[in-house]
Amino acid sequence: MSASCMKHDGGFxxxxxxxxxxxxxxxxxxxxxxxxxxxxRDSYREAVWRHGRKGVLRLWGIVLYDLxxxxxxxxxxxxxxxxxxxEEMLCLHSKPIA
Numbered sequence: 001m002s003a004s005c006m007k008h009d010g011g012f013x014x015x016x017x018x019x020x021x022x023x024x025x026x027x028x029x030x031x032x033x034x035x036x037x038x039x040x041r042d043s044y045r046e047a048v049w050r051h052g053r054k055g056v057l058r059l060w061g062i063v064l065y066d067l068x069x070x071x072x073x074x075x076x077x078x079x080x081x082x083x084x085x086x087e088e089m090l091c092l093h094s095k096p097i098a
């Protein structure tokens with residue numbers, strides 16, 4: 001892979017990864033998006049250096065798999081955080097008055 005092709009593709013891959021980070025809940029992004037983007041950039045560079053295009057394809061396979069799993073987990077966690085106060089309120093009101 002030529003240096004100019006790698007640089008262009010790396011820019012696109014990095015841009016696309018940053019765009020995918022927008023899929024995460026806001027609180028999660030605030031805490032982790034910067035570090036995740038930095039890790040992706042470093043992983044991309046190493047994948048290109050070690051394995052060329054095959055390494056980039058493998059990296060994207062890992063990234064997309066992780067995205068699917070972690071999005072499910074993070075949204076489930078966020079949903080539970082929203083439900084906890086509602087559940088507490090309902091439990092308080094459903095107790096019999098003595």
